[in-house]
Amino acid sequence: MKKQNRIVLDSPKVKDGNKLYCQFNCSGKVSKYFKEDTFYMKVNANIESVPKSILAIPALSNICPVAWLAGADIYVEEIDGEFLKALNTIKKSFQVLYPKHSFKGDIKYKRIKRNKRYGKKKSGLFFSGGVDSITAYIRKQNHKPYLLTVRGADIPLSEKEGWRKVRDNNKQFAKENGLYPLFIESNFRSFLNESNLNKDYSKNGLKGWWGGIQHGLGTVGLSAPLAFIKGMNRIYFASSPGIISVDNYLNFTPEPEGSHPSIENNLKWGVTKVTLESMDLSRLDKIGVIAKYIKKKNPNLQLRVCWESKKGSNCGKCEKCTRTMASLLSEGVNPSNHGFRMNKNLLQSMKKNKKLFTRLNENKESQWIMIQYKLRKNLPDKDSKYYNFCQWILKTNFRHKS
Numbered sequence: 001m002k003k004q005n006r007i008v009l010d011s012p013k014v015k016d017g018n019k020l021y022c023q024f025n026c027s028g029k030v031s032k033y034f035k036e037d038t039f040y041m042k043v044n045a046n047i048e049s050v051p052k053s054i055l056a057i058p059a060l061s062n063i064c065p066v067a068w069l070a071g072a073d074i075y076v077e078e079i080d081g082e083f084l085k086a087l088n089t090i091k092k093s094f095q096v097l098y099p100k101h102s103f104k105g106d107i108k109y110k111r112i113k114r115n116k117r118y119g120k121k122k123s124g125l126f127f128s129g130g131v132d133s134i135t136a137y138i139r140k141q142n143h144k145p146y147l148l149t150v151r152g153a154d155i156p157l158s159e160k161e162g163w164r165k166v167r168d169n170n171k172q173f174a175k176e177n178g179l180y181p182l183f184i185e186s187n188f189r190s191f192l193n194e195s196n197l198n199k200d201y202s203k204n205g206l207k208g209w210w211g212g213i214q215h216g217l218g219t220v221g222l223s224a225p226l227a228f229i230k231g232m233n234r235i236y237f238a239s240s241p242g243i244i245s246v247d248n249y250l251n252f253t254p255e256p257e258g259s260h261p262s263i264e265n266n267l268k269w270g271v272t273k274v275t276l277e278s279m280d281l282s283r284l285d286k287i288g289v290i291a292k293y294i295k296k297k298n299p300n301l302q303l304r305v306c307w308e309s310k311k312g313s314n315c316g317k318c319e320k321c322t323r324t325m326a327s328l329l330s331e332g333v334n335p336s337n338h339g340f341r342m343n344k345n346l347l348q349s350m351k352k353n354k355k356l357f358t359r360l361n362e363n364k365e366s367q368w369i370m371i372q373y374k375l376r377k378n379l380p381d382k383d384s385k386y387y388n389f390c391q392w393i394l395k396t397n398f399r400h401k402s
């Protein structure tokens with residue numbers, strides 16, 4: 001007899017006050033999409049008093065989309081009522097984003113719980129230290145949000161040194177700004193068999209499991225136990241332009257992504273709601289906001305924008321690093337003071353790998369063209385180590401299609 005395609009979640013358990021374990025059993029087709037049978041999370045707060053229906057949210061936020069695409073039902077004992085509604089809405093949103101895939105599978109529960117008595121009008125902001133989250137912080141600074149940083153997303157759990165750097169940097173940022181940093185370490189990415197998921201579903205408009213499905217819902221869901229303990233009734237998640245933003249809607253064909261207003265803005269549980277922040281700004285607008293903030297308030301601000309380097313710092317030579325450096329320069333800010341360095345081999349390697357800079361999507365291409373326009377008015381002096389770098393940018397034709 002064919003095994004039933006389903007996932008059964010055990011009741012979540014907290015150990016040592018701050019470690020959360022959710023064991024689950026898979027059977028049937030869905031099994032091949034998991035590498036481990038326990039979802040794990042560790043935070044720097046005591047979460048023993050969090051109700052089980054809230055403790056299940058981090059695991060469910062990451063397991064549900066797998067079940068939906070594999071058409072498997074999910075069995076749980078208890079579920080938060082608001083979260084259940086959110087999941088049903090988000091499932092429909094994914095179906096609209098990816099009409100060529102089918103999102104099936106239901107949540108079967110024994111009890112619905114209402115979690116109402118914890119909101120203290122606090123907020124939380126996911127904070128990686130990059131352009132998006134720093135801009136979101138600048139705009140929400142009056143709310144004094146808790147800063148939430150996740151280990152296990154772009155920096156793998158195995159990367160110790162990189163994590164240490166990010167953690168220290170974000171601790172420092174929190175301290176300077178009178179904020180409280182919260183750290184979440186989780187196998188939420190590595191417990192999945194991402195390569196099997198990509199093999200079966202990265203097609204028909206869906207570009208990769210992490211970026212296309214998991215990034216928004218899976219990351220934000222991790223904050224549920226902390227939101228309960230700290231009384232956060234609002235979670236901010238920075239939008240990633242280029243992934244999705246208003247100008248992306250207006251000027252370019254939008255590419256469906258796992259971070260999308262129809263996903264995060266519909267996510268909620270208990271009394272907590274989620275907002276995708278700074279949707280109205282393009283990446284260059286955001287760098288403009290940051291440059292102003294650097295000049296007025298925080299001359300030592302450090303940026304971490306690079307995903308090429310898993311070591312928690314900017315590689316300083318990929319297209320994204322260079323674009324950010326150039327864009328800071330075009331705002332009259334010296335990148336060397338903010339997490340980048342001018343490497344004497346950089347220009348050489350840019351010339352050699354010119355294709356990396358001139359075969360870009362329309363969004364990045366138009367950013368470079370705008371940077372050129374602004375740089376012309378804000379060129380660094382001849383004795384600046386960025387002088388030749390800027391000259392090269394001005395001379396390069398970033399428009400590869402004519």
Ligand SMILES: [Zn+2]
Pocket residue numbers: 306307308309314315316317318319320321322
């Ligand atoms: Zn880089």
